Amino acid sequence: MKMTMNYARFLNKISQARQPSPIRVLTAILQQSPPSMISMAGGMPNVGTFPIESASFKLVDGSSLEMDSKLMKQALQYCPTPGVPDLIKWLKGLQEKQHNIADQFSAGHTDLLVTNGSQDGICKAFEALVSPGDNVLIETPSYPGTLAVVKPMDCKLIPVQSDSCGLNPNDLSNIMSKWSPSDAQDDKSDIPKVLYLIPNGGNPTGHGLTMERKKEIYSLAQKYNLIPYVSSLLSMDVDGRVVRFDSFSKLISSGMRIGTVTGPKPVLDRISLHMQASVMHASSLSQVVLCRILEQWGYEGLAEWSEPSGGMFLWLKLSVPDTYELITVKAREREVLFVPGSAFTMDDTHPSQHVRASYSTCSEEQMNTAFERLAGLIREEQMKGS
Structure with a gap:
């Protein structure tokens, strides 16, 4: 059941008092203006004075990333606070595909x-x-970086227990039973407004939520009008109460310092105004490089598979039309052996996207190396087809 959200209840006085920076607004306008636009309004430096003209990056799969003069000028210049437009477009497309939130x-x-x-x-x-003075619900044990943020905020942290299946909704329900759902409509009530949890690959536990628990937690968030900070309940968010955080630190580079926040626009507008007053925007160079890498890789990823329930084989579906030549010729040239999926069909001349990998005799290090080589080949095939 969809509920109407009153975001003013969640935003504190400092956040509600923030106003847009006129210079930051002009930056966004200029980025979207035609080349014929003459601007004498902004505070942008002349890109002609920047010392870097172009760059070439070699990726670990052997492919390269070229940044010509035009792209480099964009990478070295100020960008709108929400981010480089091309990267924003790509990331929104990813969230739409993964979480069905295009509407x-x-x-x-x-x-x-x-x-x-x-x-x-x-x-x-x-x-x-x-x-x-706010009561804030925090999954325990929890990520130290989050605790470093909230501990000095003069609020009361209420630990919510987790186990091998992630945050325990029964414990959350017991904690919230102290309040009535009607308290969520009372501005003077001390009922918690925010729940922080890590639903996938928790730090330090490594645990993740089951689908059943996700549903239970979201139902409790609706009942008590909570905004949960989660990274996998976005697809079931019918009210606009989930704020999702993603990071490219482990996937691409921790030093690039690129992450994303996806959630209800009234909340993100306040975060954007905070950014205007603090960092202005994330590194343009990091964003442009990341965007080029992601565009090169595409949305679909490299492979799909299910965890084996027994035996010694992994059955993978690759993002290529046919695996025969890739596996029998190109993979062998990279000194890695798999079996193409056509070997397991009635008609071995029919194209197959599948590959069989045996994990019975390889060490973990050898398996990682083998799949790195296979991933490099798949990316090369994707680049040829683009």
């Missing part, structure tokens, strides 16, 4: 910001939503 984006209910790593987004979200 929320198109209707303007949901938005996305690029931040200086997910830590920056988490910090600014807490600083927008938490006031002194």
Whole structure:
């Protein structure tokens, strides 16, 4: 059941008092203006004075990333606070595919910001939503970086227990039973407004939520009007109460400091205004390089597979039309052996996207190396087809 959200209840006084920076607004306008636009309004430096003209990056799979003069000028210049437009477009497309939220984006209910790593987004979200004296629900054990943000905020942290299946909704329900759902409509009530949890690959536990628990937790968030900070409940968010944080630190580079925040536009507008007053925007250079890498890789990823329930084989579906030549010729040239999927069909001349991998005799290090080589081949095939 969809509920109407009153975001003013969640935003603290400092966040509500923030106003747009006129210079930052002009930067966004100029980025979207035609080349014929003459601007004498902004504070942008002349890109002709920058010392870097172009760059070439060699990726670990053997492919290269070329940044010509035009792209480099964009990478070295200021960009809009939400992020480089091409990267924003790509990331929104990813969220739409993964979480089925195209309608929320198109209707303007949901938005996305690029931040200086997910830590920056988490910090600014807490600083927008938490006031002194607030009760804040925190999964325990929890990520130390989050605790470093909220501990000094003069709020009361309420630990919610987790186990091997992630945050325990029964414990959350017991904690919230102290309040009535009607308290969520009372501005003077001390009922918690924010729940922080890590639903996938928790730090330090490594645990993740089951689908059943996700549903239970979201139902409790609706009942008690909570905004949960989660990274995998976005697809079931019918109210606009989930704030999702993503990071490219482990996937691409921790030093690039690129993360994203996706969630209800009224909340993200406040985070954006905070960014205007603090960092202005995440590194343009990092964003442009990341965007080029992601565009090169595409949305679909490299492979699909299911965890084996027994035996000694892994059956993979690759993002190529046919695996025969890739496996029997090109993979062998890279000194790695798999079996093409056509070997397991009635008609071995029929194209197959599948590959069989045996893990019975390889060490973990050898398996990692083998799949790195296979991934490099798949990316090369994708680049040829693009």
